[in-house]
Amino acid sequence: MSHILAIFKRELKGYFATPVAYVFIVIFLLLTGIFTFYTGRLYERSIADLEPFFMFHPWLYLFLIPALSMRLWAEERKTGTIELMMTLPITTGQAVLGKFLAAWAFTGIALALTFPLWITVNYLGNPDNGVVVASYLGSLLMAGAYLAIGSCISAMTKNQVIAFVISFVVCMMFVVTGLFVSVAAVRDFLPEPVARFLGSLSFDNRFRDIMRGVLNIRDIVYFVSLAGCWLFANALILDIKKSQ
Amino acid sequence: MGALVEIKNLSKKFGPITAVDGISFNVDRGEVLGFLGPNGAGKSTTMKMVTCFLTPTSGTASVCGHDILTDSVKVRQKIGYLPEGAPAWGDMTPAAFLDFIAEIRGFRGGERKKRIGRAIELVGLQRVLRQPIDTLSKGFKRRVGLAQAILHDPEVLVLDEPTDGLDPNQKHEVRALIQEMAKNKVIILSTHILEEVEAVCSRAVIIARGKSIFDGTPEKLEAKSRYHNAVHLTVSTEHGSNVEEALKGFDDIKGVERLESAPNGHASFLVFPKSGEPIIGRVSEVARTSNWQVEEIRSEPGRLDEVFRELTIGAEGGDRS
Numbered sequence: 001m002s003h004i005l006a007i008f009k010r011e012l013k014g015y016f017a018t019p020v021a022y023v024f025i026v027i028f029l030l031l032t033g034i035f036t037f038y039t040g041r042l043y044e045r046s047i048a049d050l051e052p053f054f055m056f057h058p059w060l061y062l063f064l065i066p067a068l069s070m071r072l073w074a075e076e077r078k079t080g081t082i083e084l085m086m087t088l089p090i091t092t093g094q095a096v097l098g099k100f101l102a103a104w105a106f107t108g109i110a111l112a113l114t115f116p117l118w119i120t121v122n123y124l125g126n127p128d129n130g131v132v133v134a135s136y137l138g139s140l141l142m143a144g145a146y147l148a149i150g151s152c153i154s155a156m157t158k159n160q161v162i163a164f165v166i167s168f169v170v171c172m173m174f175v176v177t178g179l180f181v182s183v184a185a186v187r188d189f190l191p192e193p194v195a196r197f198l199g200s201l202s203f204d205n206r207f208r209d210i211m212r213g214v215l216n217i218r219d220i221v222y223f224v225s226l227a228g229c230w231l232f233a234n235a236l237i238l239d240i241k242k243s244q
Numbered sequence: 245m246g247a248l249v250e251i252k253n254l255s256k257k258f259g260p261i262t263a264v265d266g267i268s269f270n271v272d273r274g275e276v277l278g279f280l281g282p283n284g285a286g287k288s289t290t291m292k293m294v295t296c297f298l299t300p301t302s303g304t305a306s307v308c309g310h311d312i313l314t315d316s317v318k319v320r321q322k323i324g325y326l327p328e329g330a331p332a333w334g335d336m337t338p339a340a341f342l343d344f345i346a347e348i349r350g351f352r353g354g355e356r357k358k359r360i361g362r363a364i365e366l367v368g369l370q371r372v373l374r375q376p377i378d379t380l381s382k383g384f385k386r387r388v389g390l391a392q393a394i395l396h397d398p399e400v401l402v403l404d405e406p407t408d409g410l411d412p413n414q415k416h417e418v419r420a421l422i423q424e425m426a427k428n429k430v431i432i433l434s435t436h437i438l439e440e441v442e443a444v445c446s447r448a449v450i451i452a453r454g455k456s457i458f459d460g461t462p463e464k465l466e467a468k469s470r471y472h473n474a475v476h477l478t479v480s481t482e483h484g485s486n487v488e489e490a491l492k493g494f495d496d497i498k499g500v501e502r503l504e505s506a507p508n509g510h511a512s513f514l515v516f517p518k519s520g521e522p523i524i525g526r527v528s529e530v531a532r533t534s535n536w537q538v539e540e541i542r543s544e545p546g547r548l549d550e551v552f553r554e555l556t557i558g559a560e561g562g563d564r565s
Contacts, residue, residue, distance in 0.1 A: 006347040010333075010340075017335040017376075080331035084392075087295045087327070088348050089320040242297055 003090045007098025008105070015106050024068060028110045031060055036117065048125025053117055054135045054211050058175050058204045061146045066167035068107065069150025070160045072099055073238070077158035086242055092235045100151050100231055107143045111136065131213035138210030141223040142203055146171055148227035152234035171203075178202025247272040248430045249294070249400055253303035255454075256289050263289040265454035266303065271430045271447075273399075276422065278445030278462070279434040282556050286454040287434040288328050291404050294432070295325045307400055321349075324398035328405055330389030334378030338369050338388045341377060342395060349396045363391040366421060383414045390418070394425065401425065403433040407440060419444045438548040441465075452556040466546030467520060468555075475515040475527045478540040484511030490534050491515055496523050510539050 015021040032053060036042050040052025076082035085095055121127045150167040157163050177198045190198075199205055206219050247270035256264040264286040271277050281287050292298040294305050296316040304311055310318040332341055342363060346356045364370060367387040372380055377388055386409065393401060406422070407415040422431060422444050435441065441448050442462050450458040450465075458465060466472055479487060488500045498518040506512035517523040524543045531538050 002350075003348060006344060010336075010344045013340070014333065014335055079334070080327065080329055081333055083292070083297050083327040084325075084331050087297050087320055087323070087325045088345070089317050090348060091317060239299075 003094045004098045004101070007090070007095060008102045011099050011102030012105055015102070020068075020071075021106065024064070024106075025110045025113060028060070028064060029113060031064070032056070032114055032117075035060065042121075048121050048127045050117060050121055050127065050132050050135060051211060053114070054139060054207075057139045058142065058207055061143055062171050062175055063168060065107070065143060065146035066150050066164045066171060068103060069147050069167060070154055070163035072103060072151045073155040073234075074158050074160045074163045078160075082238075082242065086238070092238050096151070096231055096235045096238065100147060100227075100234075103147050103151070104140075104144050107147065108140055111140060111143070128213060131211070134213050134215040135211050138207055138215055138219065141220060142207055145174075145203065145223045145226045145230075148230035148234070149174070152230045152237065155234050155237045174201060174203050176202075176204075178205040246270065249305070249307055249432070251290075251294065251303075251305040254290060254293055254300050254305055255302045256286075256293060256298060257301045262454050264293070264300075264451075267451065267454070267456050268303075269449060269456065269459060271432060273428060273430060274426065275447055276426045276431045276433070276445045278441040278448045279432060279451070280436065280438070280441060280448055280552065281434075281451040283436070285451045285556070287451060288404055290451070291325075291402050291432070291434060292327075295323055295402055296320055297327075321396075322399050324393035324396065324401045326386075326389045326393045326403045326406055329408075330386045332377045332385065332388055332392070335376055337374050337376055338364075338380075338384075338391070339373045341388060342391055345392045345395055351396070359395055359397075363395045366394060367391045368417070382409045383411065386410060386414075386418075390421070398429070400430045401432070403431065405435060406433055407435065407437065415440075438552055442548065450552065450555055457555050462548070465548060465551055469546035469548070469551045470516065471514075471544045471550065472520055472546035473517050473522045473524075474544045475517075475524050476512070476540065476542050476544060477515060477527060477531070477538070478506060478510050478512045479531070480537040480539065481509055481511050483534070483536040486534065487511070487513050487536070490530055491527065494526060496521060496526060507539065512540075514544075 015024075035056040036053040040055065042052045045052065073082070076085060086092070118132060121132075122129070149170055150163070153167045153170065154160075154163040156166075179202075180198065200222075206222060209216065210219055249271040251267060251269050254264055254267045255262070267286075267290055269277075279287050279290070289298065293300045294307065294312065296312050296319055299313070304313050306312065307319045308322045310322065312319050336344070339360075342360045343356070346360055349359075351359050364373065367390045369384070369387055369391055372384050377385060380388070386406070390403075390406065393403065403422075407418050410418065419440065422433065425431065426444075426446075433440075433445070445462055448458065448460065448462050448465050449456055458468075477487070488502070491497055491500050496518050498516040501514045501516070503512040503514060515523065515527050522543060524541070528538075528541055531541065
């Protein structure tokens, strides 16, 4: 546990030691703002809720999270620090978890910095704050799943661009399965259970449920276990091919 | 428990390439083992396996009684390791970096401060503690890596090319540090600088093409040289023409070779012994009785670079045929 904490602290400080943190946070806030006000028309809707804000999160994360996760392991490989890290008396699992939790905490910080929006809607009307809290938690959970995918893929290569592109594509599959099965032609073609299964894999579908204020235990289990699987694969990949 | 470090038939294959091919040796407390070999011979790969970074294809090793395959975290606790090129997180300062290492190594509070302070002092990092590692010179980066490796005063220290890229003064400092620490540790260092082996190592292991081809003291390595105990003789030119004639016919002298380079008005020779026994007494006796005007006479210890070349090229040639 103390090893995970040590790596967590080092990593989190690392974000703020370079411009990465500031660039990411500024871009994240800027994009959420644009989506919320222009695309989501927060004001024009005249409804005091944060749906226009949250509904774009699956799409925003789709490219922002791979941009964050691509360096997690690829950079360690590139600079050779992976050798230093893996010859310290820590297990691969501790290293994976420490780095993942730091990246997750960092996304949490970026997400928390959108709080002025929450204040704004509370000032303008009477939103259901329970729904807002559930949505924030759901968004954070979903970010964790994206990050775990990105972290695992970053461990496969020393090239950050490759890590970004592959993570983007894999995450994309988890988002679009929902759209895909909602198309009538596809639904006619696919057997019902398969369509349901594909739909249930979708981040977008899950997150829509959460945005309605139902933070179901099933959704929590889904995101957590998905992240767990990818992180387990992450550690396995590192153990198998540590060098190169 | 046997030796502190036992390497048993260690092999590593990368696809079709065999990087390390059945290497075995033991190293015990107080030894400084110089690991020599041409580039790509498998030095770094062997070190990476001993430090649990790479998993061997076959064979194993144990460090302080812990097996690298089954007890790898314990092994890593016992080892201090400086990887090739001394990698470190460039955005951290040496102070933050060493603090992180100390935390991972399980030191808390005052003990942590003490350990970090001692490591900083030993490698001389005081001046650059608050500067990001990325901005440091190669020499300082190497020292940061060294400080990290010795922080927990490990029983086994593995250093991959510790003096590579350092200037002569820094090399000297690092060697002095290694010698100082050597007494109650095992130190394994890889290098391709042969003078370094003479300067700090109590034992040399040469590998080529993944196989161990020499294991012994640096003196024993020198003795393999054809220059070992050869006599370097410089006399004035007038006597020069007699030298080759006069030294012929002795049992213990194999031959005399005239050297191209000689100080003005002098002639220089190399006299080779037949069996590797010292012949300087014989040569000086001949010089005295022949009344040569001797400018210089000395015995050669042997040339490591020549032995190294012979051994390693021999091994590679043998493999090809």
